[in-house]
Amino acid sequence: MKFIIAVIKPFKLDEVREALGDIGVAGMTVTEVKGFGRQKGQTEIYRGAEYSTNMLPKVKLEIAASDDLAPQVVETIQQTASTEAIGDGKIFVFDLASATRIRTGETGDTAL
């Protein structure tokens, strides 16, 4: 199993969620986060004085997927979240040791 964390632009959330639903992703956790990468934040102007804010608002997706599905998940996120502009975000993939569904006690792929 793989655990996938993707940080994307907030306005792409609906599109990505829909695309992932289409390939069979059953659930995900979504968090509004702030951070920066190469985009390095943006500039706000108050009465002519510039302030650079280092952190930009993004959305973080956390998805657990079976080994079979994981590459497809990554590819789907990459394609739907891309605007080909700086600040589109990143995708991280981890090995996932185990998963347990709390209600039933099922473990492994069936718990996803």
Add this chain to the structure above:
Amino acid sequence: MFRTLSRTAALGLALLTPAAAFAQEAAEAAVAVPNPGNNAWMMTATVLVMLMILPGLALFYGGLTRSKNMLSTMTQIGATASLAMLVWVMWGYSTAFGPEGNAFFSWGNLFLSQTDAASTAATFTDEVISEFVFISFQMTFAAITAALILGATAERMKFNAVMLFVPLWLTIVYFPIAHMVWAGGGLLFEDGALDFAGGTVVHINAGVSGLVLAYLLGKRRGYPAEPMPPHSMTLTMVGTGLLWVGWFGFNAGSALEADASAGLAMINTFVATAAGALTWMVIERAAGHKGSALGFCSGVIAGLVAVTPAAGNSGPFGAILLGIVSAAVCYFFVAKVKAKLGYDDSLDAFGIHGIGGIVGAVGTAVVYQPFLAGPGDGSVALGAQLWVQIFSVLVTIVWAGIGTLVVGMIVKALIGLRVTEEAEVDGLDISEHGERAYN
């Protein structure tokens, strides 16, 4: 219901005419000096209307948006009002109030070249007020009407599109309608349409224009599936209070004098509004909800809008009746019709201003009659006056609808109306102005 505006002391103009000597003698004989009491009241009324725009409308609308669009909404209102003021003194007053003109618009006195500090404007009696005061008073009406439209387009319209739309819209839509209703020789003025303080000129006009622009812009992303509750009912309540206070300038000021008619407009502005506020809350209860702060604020605006054309044309109980009916009809449009037709009138500029204005304009024919203790003398039959009012509403709807469509299409073709999807999700505060309302 302004009386024909005549320049009683246009001395400079008289000197330029061929019959200069004769005209000068006549002007000197008839020169009227403004009563300082009336002038003082009209200056007060003018700044009260200014209070309605900034901060009143800005806070009212701003509080109703999501927090990421608070500043954008307020900034659009402030910048729109400022632009309208400049346009007004350049060619707006000329296009609306003469001195030369036909039934649809007027001309002359561009850049106020024929007005000086001694110039006066007529009122409803043989009194006069300073023309600069009258120009300023009317200027605030143009400014708030343009700003009212933005309630229908909030959270998705480009700032530069707003800035291009406003002067074009004022020129093609607002100034001619103001001329038709309020200036001597105007189509609806001569027809006998009753519009004391701007039911047709301000509210129907802004409401219909807002609706057309909302259709051109399209719905906000996520509407209506995603909940978009007002981010600060506290600020909306503050804005509502400021609007109510300012509206006394709007309504009682439209008497153009500190006289009995102004007093009547004042008490009507109290009671119609109170009736509207409570009616909306009662309807909420009847519909199975709780009486809400937003319901209170909406009812206040519905009452204020409906009493505007009737302010000096109704008795207090006629005004209460208007407030009740307006709140009920506006509730129906905001809660039912909007959902059914699916247009995204973000902050209900059409649902409350447009619809409330129509209720007020048509209802004025009824409450004007002596059998409802209205100030009318009964010389015009109810049916005849009703038709005059309905005709004025229809003319306003058609003119505002087509005019706004044309202006909207021009702006759309030149620079586009709507922000990008990304800018809309991030919020217009950051994407259009580089600022945040709250840190």
